[in-house]
Structure formats: structure tokens, C-alpha cells
Amino acid sequence: MRTYIRPALGSMVLFTLLLGLAYPLAITGIAQTLMPEKANGSLVRDRSGTAVGSALIGQNFNSPAYLHPRPSALAAAYDASTSGGSNLGPLSDTLASRIADGAATLRTELNLPADYPLPADAVTTSASGLDPDISPAYALLQVPRIAAARNLPVGKVDAALKAATRGPLLGFLGQTRVNVLKANLLLDSLSGEAQ
Incomplete structure (x- = not known):
């Protein structure tokens, strides 16, 4: 059972950090740099x-x-x-x-x-x-x-x-x-x- 749960939890943590934190921060940073007026509404x-x-x-x-x-x-x-x-x-x-x-x-x-x-x-x-x-x-x-x-x-x-x-x-x-x-x-x- 551990052989299945450990990779699943690892993948969940990795993708949460990557797609839930790193990607939104990168896109927000790019938008604030290139077009701050539009990024702010x-x-x-x-x-x-x-x-x-x-x-x-x-x-x-x-x-x-x-x-x-x-x-x-x-x-x-x-x-x-x-x-x-x-x-x-x-x-x-x-x-x-x-x-x-x-x-x-x-x-x-x-x-x-x-x-x-x-x-x-x-x-x-x-x-x-x-x-x-x-x-x-x-x-x-x-x-x-x-x-x-x-x-x-x-x-x-x-x-x-x-x-x-x-x-x-x-x-x-x-x-x-x-x-x-x-x-x-x-x-x-x-x-x-x-x-």
C-alpha cells in the first residue's frame, strides 16, 4: 500500500507547489511588470x-x-x-x-x-x-x-x-x-x- 500512497502524495505536494503557488506567482509577476494597469483592474x-x-x-x-x-x-x-x-x-x-x-x-x-x-x-x-x-x-x-x-x-x-x-x-x-x-x-x- 505504501508503494502507491507515497508517490501519490509526493505528486500531489509537487503539483500543488508548482501549479498552486509557483505558476500563479510567476504569472502575477509577469503581468505586474508588463502591464500593471491592466493587472490591477x-x-x-x-x-x-x-x-x-x-x-x-x-x-x-x-x-x-x-x-x-x-x-x-x-x-x-x-x-x-x-x-x-x-x-x-x-x-x-x-x-x-x-x-x-x-x-x-x-x-x-x-x-x-x-x-x-x-x-x-x-x-x-x-x-x-x-x-x-x-x-x-x-x-x-x-x-x-x-x-x-x-x-x-x-x-x-x-x-x-x-x-x-x-x-x-x-x-x-x-x-x-x-x-x-x-x-x-x-x-x-x-x-x-x-x-
Whole structure:
């Protein structure tokens, strides 16, 4: 019996030390050395250096002075501990009703005609419910509301949103997007920021 137990225990201890301790420490060290910002959660900081969120996790901004994010399907909106989609399919009456209601509310909020076509991300949720980015088209729709709430020229707000816009990775992977948190920090840095 000892001839079987001793090698099994030895292998367990060896692989626990190797894969449970040495490998994670090596990968953490490499990540901290090569890309410390990403390894530490892609934190976004305000002007005073205080962490206000992550560039990877959406936040709920309701004030008219801020860029609004993509809707969240989570019961507690933008709660990262409960990440997940609604799992409603394209034939779901619940989904169709939620999209129609959201579109009507958004058109009213932005003073748009009842039949105005909206970008898909303005009324649909992402798979995680935590999408930190919106499309430039959805961001542009919000410019007049933000400018009015902040008492700023439309061009100044538009320039801030364009500064927060990122193109596809390597020029072809993904889509052009606006990070909502970074855009709102840029808006706060403008003169005449909302209170």
C-alpha cells in the first residue's frame, strides 16, 4: 500500500507547489511588470487620483449632465457581483415590450420624433449587463441633452466625447466605441461642470 500512497502524495505536494503557488506567482509577476494597469483592474482615476471605477465595468449614470450607458439587464443595475444577461430570446414578448418601452422613454428624454431610429445599444442590454462602452451614434444622440444640462456649447461636449472614443483594436478587431466613465470624467473636467 505504501508503494502507491507515497508517490501519490509526493505528486500531489509537487503539483500543488508548482501549479498552486509557483505558476500563479510567476504569472502575477509577469503581468505586474508588463502591464500593471491592466493587472490591477484597469482602474480609472479622477483628477485627484481617487479610483472612481474600472474602464471594464459599466456604471449607472442617470443625471442629464452625464453620458448614459447601455441599459443593464441586471436586477441591481451594473452590480458586477451578479453579472449576466436576461436570457430573453428574439421571440420573447417581454424583451420586445422592454425594448419598445425603453425606446419610447429615450425618444421622449432626447426630444426625438416617435419614429426616430435608435442605435441598437441604446435600447438593448449586453450579455454581461456591465458593458462599459456605447457606440458613437448613441453618444452623439445624447450631446444636446448634456450640453443643455451643463450650459456648454454643443461643440465642446461633442469634442469631449470624441476624445473618449476608441477605434477597433489593431484597426480591425471590434468596433469603434465610447467609454462612458472616461467620457463623463472628461465632461466633468470642462468648465461649467454640472453640480
